[in-house]
Structure formats: structure tokens, C-alpha cells
Amino acid sequence: MSFFKKTLPYKDSSDATLVMACLGGDRDAFGEVVSRYQSLLCSLAYSSVGDFKHSEDIAQEAFVEAWRKLDTLSDPEKLKAWLCGILRFKVSRHRRSAARQPLGEHDETTEPASEQASIDDTLIQQQEQTLLWQALEKLPDTYREPLILFYREQRSVEHVANELDLSEDAVKQRLSRGRKILQKAMMDFVENALEKSKPGAAFTLSVLTAISGIGAPKAQAAALGIGASHAGSVFKWASLVTLLASFSGVIGSFFSVRASLDQSRTAKEKRAAIVIVSLFFAVAGVFVAGMFLLEHLAKGAPEMAAAYALSSQLLVLAFGATYLWLLVWMLKRQPKLRAQERARLPEAFTHESDAPGSTRREIKSRWTLGGIALLHFKLGMPEAGDKPALAWIAGGDRAYGLLFAWGGLAVAPVSVGIVSVGFISIGALGFGLIALGTLAVGFIGFGASSIAYKAYGSLSALGWDTAFSGGFAVAREAAIGPLAFARLINNEQAAGLVNLGALEQHHLWVLGVMSVLVIVPAMWHAKMVRKRMGRQDTPVH
Known part of the structure; x- marks a missing residue:
């Protein structure tokens, strides 16, 4: 059955294209969504909870939730904002849950550094995490989020502005203010630690593994979508x-x-x-x-x-x-x-x-055109x-009309x-x-x-x-x-x-x-x- 051939050129596809493909049940397309936005979600989560492990867990939960509810996304062009909304809800729930737990049950910083590294090679040493967060925690969210993204993502002002939907001038101002607030002695350490913490292919794989047992989001007609922002409208028998x-x-x-x-x-x-x-x-x-x-x-x-x-x-x-x-x-x-x-x-x-x-x-009408009756309908x-009904307009068990x-x-x-x-x-x-x-x-x-x-x-x-x-x-x-x-x-x-x-x-x-x-x-x-x-x-x- 070589004629049943699938092609998945998603690397340079738009968000709308990826959403349409995901709604058709294509997990490879969702893998591209995760790869595209994992750094953004992990960075925003870390900026809120101050723990790399927990931030990646929260981001993964957000992606899994997005897969489950992708059919509720009304405008696929707004995929990024929608993902960020899910993440912020997950962060809020994590904070409420952490506030209800005794300190000892939630604190994972007592584990030896070797054990932490064996769980995920991308995590930095526990002591570094603690010191890093002590430095970043002093910053308001307004300055902390762009600073974290800047050092995790190509050190590009343009990239940070695009991810946070800000102007480049606004990003430059926030970065400048954030750097001044940070203690000078911690700057080099913070930059290096953030670079090492960036999620990679392993994170994408873990998300895809997590959704492997979850059915594809309801197509409704989305796979059937007409261009992404109108997905689902063709077979919507509403009128x-x-x-x-x-x-x-x-x-x-x-x-x-x-x-x-x-x-x-x-x-x-x-x-x-x-x-x-x-x-x-x-x-x-x-x-x-x-x-x-x-x-x-x-x-x-x-x-x-x-x-x-x-x-x-x-x-x-x-x-x-x-x-x-x-x-x-x-x-x-x-x-x-x-x-x-x-x-x-x-x-x-x-x-x-x-x-x-x-x-x-x-x-049968008396009027004819070219020798053929205008109307001929058989009733019995x-x-x-x-013989069959034959006319310009004909009807019957067998009808031939011009x-x-x-x-x-x-x-x-x-x-x-x-x-x-x-x-x-x-x-x-x-x-x-x-x-x-x-x-x-x-x-x-x-x-x-x-x-x-x-x-x-x-x-x-x-x-x-x-x-x-x-x-x-x-x-x-x-x-x-x-x-x-x-x-x-x-x-x-x-x-x-x-x-x-x-x-x-x-x-x-x-x-x-x-x-x-x-x-x-x-x-x-x-x-x-x-x-x-x-x-x-x-x-x-």
C-alpha cells in the first residue's frame, strides 16, 4: 500500500498548520509545538516557582493539558498565548498546593547532588540552584521573566520581545533595570547557570511519552479545518x-x-x-x-x-x-x-x-422546442x-431531459x-x-x-x-x-x-x-x- 503515504514537513510550519495537524491526531506535529515553546514555558514556570525540576514538571503538565484540550482552541493563530495561559493556571495551582504542604514534604534540596544529577543530567547542582534562586528571587516578575529568557534563549533582545509580546525598547529597559538590581557578584554565576538549565530534546520526548496513551483531541472538523482559524466550520450542521x-x-x-x-x-x-x-x-x-x-x-x-x-x-x-x-x-x-x-x-x-x-x-405540454416537449412527467x-419520459424538463421512473x-x-x-x-x-x-x-x-x-x-x-x-x-x-x-x-x-x-x-x-x-x-x-x-x-x-x- 505504498500509495498511502504521509509527509510531515512541520519544521518551518506556522502555528496554525501545527494545530490543524495535531487535531488530525498527528503527534509529530505536537512534538514540534513542544520543541518550539518548551523554553518559553519552562522559563516562565521557573520565574514563578524558582525550581528547575518543578518548573519543567509544570511545563510538561501544561503541554499534556494542551494536547487534551486542543479542540477548545478557537483561534490557532494564538497558540502561544493559549499555552502561556494554561501554564499560568498550572503555576497558580502548584503554588496553592505547595502552600498547603508541610515544608519538609516539598523541599527537595536535601537530596545529594549526585542523585539529583542522575535524575536529569540537565539540572545544575542543588547548591547552585539555591544560590541562583536567592539572587533571582529579589527581582520583580516584570524584570525576572525577560532576564531569564534572555540568558536561556540566544541572548537576543528581539527573541525575548517576540516571546513576551513586548517592544524591543521595553525589553532593553527591563533587562537594564534587572541587571542593576542583581548583585554584581552574582551576575556571572547566574548567566552560566541559566545557560546550563535550558530544556532540550529530552524534555520534548518526555512530553510525547506522557501523551502517548492519550487519544487525539476531538477533530470536530479541525483536521478538517479550512485554514486554521476556521477549523471545524465545514461539517458544522448548525443552520x-x-x-x-x-x-x-x-x-x-x-x-x-x-x-x-x-x-x-x-x-x-x-x-x-x-x-x-x-x-x-x-x-x-x-x-x-x-x-x-x-x-x-x-x-x-x-x-x-x-x-x-x-x-x-x-x-x-x-x-x-x-x-x-x-x-x-x-x-x-x-x-x-x-x-x-x-x-x-x-x-x-x-x-x-x-x-x-x-x-x-x-x-405533457403542448409547447415544444426543437420538436421536443417542454414538459413531460409520467404519473402512473x-x-x-x-417509453421513458422525454422533454426539456422530464420526470418519471425513467426520465431524459434536455x-x-x-x-x-x-x-x-x-x-x-x-x-x-x-x-x-x-x-x-x-x-x-x-x-x-x-x-x-x-x-x-x-x-x-x-x-x-x-x-x-x-x-x-x-x-x-x-x-x-x-x-x-x-x-x-x-x-x-x-x-x-x-x-x-x-x-x-x-x-x-x-x-x-x-x-x-x-x-x-x-x-x-x-x-x-x-x-x-x-x-x-x-x-x-x-x-x-x-x-x-x-x-x-
Whole structure:
């Protein structure tokens, strides 16, 4: 499975990119976060508690807490300030805890220097720590923090100013004042001791070890993020439009079932209509449940994620093949059943609308364009020998439209159906340049699952170029999702290629149009069937 390839170029990535990757479950990205800010957090903690060991313990706790709650960070661009806020809370709690403990239980300075060094080689000798803190403790926090950072971090005023969000002039003033307050005799010793205390790779490793048993922060859509400051907004079904779009298929199916029952003339036909719809729903239910199960298994066993991703795409193909078979079976079964019932119970077909060739069984406009009717909708149950609906705007069990088609099989530039084919297609199976549906196949696919050049799917997305999904996202070039596989994954480069900014801006319009095109024709068709075909309250057995 060499095509499942992950690339993690995080060294020069922005904070926003790192947050997006972390929310996708990438611990390597969090390792870069720790490496980037460990000196800052350890220095601030030391400035508050005056103990190197405790300061690093507190900083480590802050990083672990950040990993747990990363999904609560509303603006990834403010990662540094957010980390500092967590650290200051941890420092405050440490001070309250220390104040409640007897002095002897908290004091670790009685341990021999050799034992202290064996615990962490980066710690300086206990006596040096004590003397160092005695010197620094005399400084107010305003001067102590920039002084500690200055000697631990490249002796750069610019660096200290950036870390503490101060101007360089302010840093220079505080450093100057801090140096004057320190006793001249202690200056050389303080500088050397601080340089030796800087945390290194071992600290980063200890944080990553601490979070190894903690699950990834909730993606919500963050791994699915659109650019970091908007992470989580794409699949956030908060508006009436998205709610309506989510249930548009169910609403449309309800009206289709009602129309099928109104067309039925015998109990056997009614049972057949219910069975057909139930089969479509059952297959969709099994498909969705299977996708959720594979996603759960993949997240629980990351080493098997690629295998589960492949299984998910096989399930997608199986779903598509099953729906195609069900449609063909339905289109063949209905005319055959109607012919059998006409022969078995002729008394059930005495209604005016049931006469062969009755004009009540269809709506066809007299107006034509290029010899093709402007409107043609089939209303009755398909009979043997029936031709498909054909018009500029067509509807029926098989509908072919020069502009728009709606039905079981719909083929038109804009098509809506169980299986739809067109430039813009919407359906349980949508095939088109822009395809929307339970399974969308096309150049741009948007649905529960999609297979496209650019694929967007809530359960899975398989894209030749890019993929974006709340579950499995598999592509050749770029992918964004909690289970993403591509050359570029869950970073700003991937977000740019996936073009999530445009998706966020337009997805409500897409969902709104989809809802209208699915629901309105189904409602109108059901109403006209009931009006024209006549309702049979007591079906003939």
C-alpha cells in the first residue's frame, strides 16, 4: 500500500498548520509545538516557582493539558498565548498546593547532588540552584521573566520581545533595570547557570511519552479545518439549510413512497412498493453503519488504518453496485407485476386513469422546442411497453431531459434521481461533472461518500487529486481528515490544494439548491399522482 503515504514537513510550519495537524491526531506535529515553546514555558514556570525540576514538571503538565484540550482552541493563530495561559493556571495551582504542604514534604534540596544529577543530567547542582534562586528571587516578575529568557534563549533582545509580546525598547529597559538590581557578584554565576538549565530534546520526548496513551483531541472538523482559524466550520450542521439538506433524501423518499402507494391498485402492488423502498433504505443503512464501524476500528488501531481505508473504498463500491442492481430490478419488476395483476384482478383497474393510453397517467405540454416537449412527467406505475419520459424538463421512473430530469433513473444536464447522470447530478448515486449524493462520482464529488478528481465526503472521500472528509480521506496529492492518506495531509498546503476556503463560502448554497431540487419535484409529483390517478382506499386482494 505504498500509495498511502504521509509527509510531515512541520519544521518551518506556522502555528496554525501545527494545530490543524495535531487535531488530525498527528503527534509529530505536537512534538514540534513542544520543541518550539518548551523554553518559553519552562522559563516562565521557573520565574514563578524558582525550581528547575518543578518548573519543567509544570511545563510538561501544561503541554499534556494542551494536547487534551486542543479542540477548545478557537483561534490557532494564538497558540502561544493559549499555552502561556494554561501554564499560568498550572503555576497558580502548584503554588496553592505547595502552600498547603508541610515544608519538609516539598523541599527537595536535601537530596545529594549526585542523585539529583542522575535524575536529569540537565539540572545544575542543588547548591547552585539555591544560590541562583536567592539572587533571582529579589527581582520583580516584570524584570525576572525577560532576564531569564534572555540568558536561556540566544541572548537576543528581539527573541525575548517576540516571546513576551513586548517592544524591543521595553525589553532593553527591563533587562537594564534587572541587571542593576542583581548583585554584581552574582551576575556571572547566574548567566552560566541559566545557560546550563535550558530544556532540550529530552524534555520534548518526555512530553510525547506522557501523551502517548492519550487519544487525539476531538477533530470536530479541525483536521478538517479550512485554514486554521476556521477549523471545524465545514461539517458544522448548525443552520436550517444544512439540517434540511441532511434530511432531504428522507423527505423526498416519503413523497415517493406516497406516490407509489397512490399508483398501486392491489394489495400485492402496495406491498411491492413498500418492499422496494425498504430495500433501498436497508442497503443505505448497512452502508452507513459499515463506514462508521471501519472508521472506529481505524482510529482504534492506527497501524491498520491503511487497510481499513482500503476496506472502506471496497464498501463504497459495493454500495454503488447494489444500488444500481436494485434500480434495474425495480424497473423490470414494476411493469411485470402490473401486467400480472391486470390479468389476475381486472376489476382493480376500472378507474379512468388505469385505461391503456390514458392521458391522466402523464403530464405533457403542448409547447415544444426543437420538436421536443417542454414538459413531460409520467404519473402512473410503469406498464409493459411504456417509453421513458422525454422533454426539456422530464420526470418519471425513467426520465431524459434536455435541461432537467427527475426520477428513478434521471439523465439530463441537471438531474435528480435514485441514479442520476448529468453535468450536475444529485441522487443516491450521482454521476456528473459536479456530483452530489449518498455516493457522488465525478470531477467534483460532494456527498456521504465521494469518488472524484476533487472529492468531499462526510464519511469518505477518494480523490485523484485531493480529498476532504470527516472520516477516510484518500488522495494522490492532498488530503484533509482524521484518517488522511496523501502526499500532503492536514497542513496549509493541503488546505490550499483542497480549496476548502471556497467550499466553506459556497457549501450552504450547494446544500440549499440540493434540498430544493430533491424535495420540490418529489412533492409536486406526489401531489399530481394523488390528484390524477385517484386514491384507492381499499386495495383489491
